[in-house]
Amino acid sequence: MSNLGNNIAQYWETIQRSLFPFLEELLGPLTEKHKQLIAILELVRIEEFINISSICMGRPPADRRAIVRAFIVKCFYNMPTTRALLDRLESDSNLRRICGWEARRNIPSEATFSRAFAEFAKTDPPKREHEVLIKSAYKDAIVGHVSRDSTAIEAREKPNVRVAVTEKMNIKQQQPKGRPKKGDVKPAKEKTRIQKQLDMKLQEMIQNLPKDCDRGSKKNSKGYTESWTGYKFHIDTEDNGVPLSAILTSASVHDSQVAIPLATITAERVQNLYDLMDAAYDVSEIKEFSKKLNHVPIIDVNPRGDFALKAALADGQKARKALNWKPAEVVRYNGRTVAERSNARVKDEFGGRTLRVKGHAKVFCHLMIGILVLAADQLIRIII
16 A cells, blocks of 8 residues: 555645645635645546547637536536536636636536537546556555445436347247257257356457446345436445446346456456455356456355345344354455445535436446546545
């Protein structure tokens, strides 16, 4: 972790000693919230991932670099709509100048913001900047634990339930009815999605995952089943609450089907020792893949119809004895709650609950801005 601190300390020292005094002399007194925002913008530098074309036909487009910084502001202040962002920019001169607009008349319209966001959804600068930020911050650093979990994302669009129904009907049609005749050879059982992923490359695994908006359900921490319309956001989080990688899928996708591609992305960015997962990931292929990456998987047990084991796991005192876990493994697994806190911050503080866009690309771009801001905020907290 000392290497991680050294990688971020140089950014913070420059911001604190040089940037803050310069901006206060230029803009006037800054609030603590302004300083926190400036530190995040300086750390992520998302404007560097915006392509500026030198050749333009017709009227020049609005500055996309200032607009993408404004979307960071919208996420940081957890503003529900673009209209709320524009009202804040018009009233707060310091915030407006931090984004890059000197006067109120320079602020683009709400429609321009919408068109710019559609462009960002295609090129996805938040995703690319998040990858660069994690790789640079964790260069030559070793992460102890990576906690893997998913969270429900509610969307304001119609669920596409036809795809799931069609897949189930096709599977039933392929299975012959009745008892097999004498001498018939039983057809080989088709591989599951997780088994197929072992022979796929990363892009193939991601493309194979369903991404349409549909209906999903899962049990909460109290054992009650919750349902929602939208998507499911799968996140890998390290010990300090920094999100390392994320994948957005349909709400109906089971957590275990995203474990291998998510682990592959994380392994390309950081070096970690332990993989912490709940009972939803209790699959032999996931355990073997984790060991193949030279990680130690610590995964809760899924009873799968074993009522005696299920009753034992329901009792907090008997749970770990039933799993035959070592005391050190129990302590390590208890740290997995950092994933739940990270998921809650994305939704409660950085725009995850104020989704106003439709379609997988736009929803993913919206959520990745929150992931980027959360990662930068947690990295700064490590130094402070």
